[in-house]
Amino acid sequence: MIRNFAVFLLLLGLGAIFLHLLDGYVPASELNQTARYYAEHTAQDLGAANIVTAIIVTYRGLDTLGEVTVLFLASTIIGMVLAQGSKRQRALQRKLPASGELLTTGSRLLVPLILLFGAYVFVNGHLTPGGGFQGGAIIASAALLVLLTDPLKRFSHKLIALVESISGLVFVGVGVLGMLLAGGFLDNRILPTGEFGALFSAGAIPLIYSFVGLKVGAEFTSMLTNLAETEKS
């Protein structure tokens, strides 16, 4: 009873705070200083049509490196935790019922298309919405579909680790090249910015985002593979 009352009081307090926020809300009629700088300078300085991508990859590139590192740590820890349970009972594999015809045929048709779409999303990250993280997640969902169709399917750990390491190295390498050849770490102007809106434009942004996409896709796929390989019964 008293506990319920305390919860109610807490909710009431939270509601009052949010009501106050809502009360004082005035929609911004113009961009603030930082946003205006990005909106005005992105196109001519970096040559990227998608301002969000320019911010993520170039202006705030170090944050993206941090995010990718966090994701890498998460997938590594999942692998470490699950690897302990997967060693035993390797020989004894559960008999699984066959997947339905619809799922099998559908995944055979859809998996290449999903992979292609993922690659499209991260290659065009500097032109259209989306980019490395979204494309990587789409690629991982193709791996998920394969695993749903055939739960005993095994991906090559060596290949996943290779793709991930090379992508990470290229990402940091391009960043250091930016420090040597252009304005600073992860500066995209080590390559010519090219024609605004073309596929090969915006300097190193498509290169960096493609490798971010491959890295994110490899990380998510390794998480899913580790989960699928933990035989519990």
Add this chain to the structure above:
Amino acid sequence: MSMVLIAIATLLTIAMIGAAWVTIRAKKVATAMLAAGLVSLFASVMFLFLAAPDVAMTEAAIGSGLTTFLFFFVLGRVRGGSDD
């Protein structure tokens, strides 16, 4: 925003709150997982209305796609095990 957009956004908000309610109240775990995925799906449409297509794509791919299937994956594993 025009009136139609405001109406759709209001409907989406109500649907999101409803799905979230189902998530915490559902008796079966599978229903709760699906409802949680539905919240993410509505949220991604909402982000699209708020002119943030990049965020909407992330939300749709990770929030409603991968996470929901990951939950089901783990649920299947947990049910299949005998020593959990």
